[in-house]
Amino acid sequence: MERDAHMAEQTTYTFITRSVGETQRLAETIGKMAEPGDVLTLSGDLGAGKTSFTQGLARGLGVPGVVNSPTFTIIKEYAGHLPLYHMDVYRMEDMGEDLGFDEYFYGDGMTVVEWPQMIAEQLPPERCDIVITRGDGEERTFVFTPYGSRYQIVCEAIANEHPSN
Template sequence: MADGQMYVFHTRSVEETQALAEKIGRLTEPGDVFTLSGDLGAGKTSFTQGLARGMGVNGVVNSPTFTIIKEYMGRLPLFHMDVYRVEDELEDLGFDEYFYGDGVTVVEWPQMIAEQLPAERCEIVITRGEGDERTLKFTAHGRRYETLCEAIKHDHSGN
């Protein structure tokens, strides 16, 4: 895959990470796909909780570790996937209906299904710093995600 435009954000707390994700959640559109990579405890679920809040999802959002996919209803449907336990990368679990449907999809551990991911998506890698500090590297694959990241960059720099 051709390299996309990269954007880097720094947060100093779980709340800041969630606030950044909440801003993105407010701008989501049907068919948006976000992949989340990072070590255990990096903040993938915290990010998804903020995204869900921005999309108007009420209720508890937690990691779908044992179910693969959890669905939440907000302004748009939110499909939260944890594909760490998918045994066969090419097994057809019907991901296309999520990736190309009317909801927003978040995929944790995307490398497990790399061949099935849509070419246009926003890849997010979260790395831990000191304490609760995080670095979030967004790679925008496609004009839609470049526009989204630019909007967040301008909004985030005002913090």
């Protein structure tokens, strides 16, 4: 884990995983700390590991069964000890369309948004943005940018549980 002060007050957290299992364990840690209204955004190329990460979150939330990408449905909902709302907004063509995002962002579960740049203006100001990049083989680099004190606390807790590797 590295902390980079790109801006005076904005800290980022970098985590490296070397397998799908490590990626899922990293995300599971977050799922176990989830609170209603938590919002994470996931950015990364196709195959970067967004779905694997979300599967780990789901495990941390106690979601049973298979979790896969909502590519053709935009939003999938899963029941766990908190609901998981998994959004893939890549194919959103009409930015003016009201899909009731606020009901998810400020609702009773955790929301994960893949391809958040497609709805950037609709995202809540307090959230954690996660950018995933692929390395060699199954290696992935995750850069977390927390917006708001809740997400700063979560990132610190993750850094303590998953120290620099």
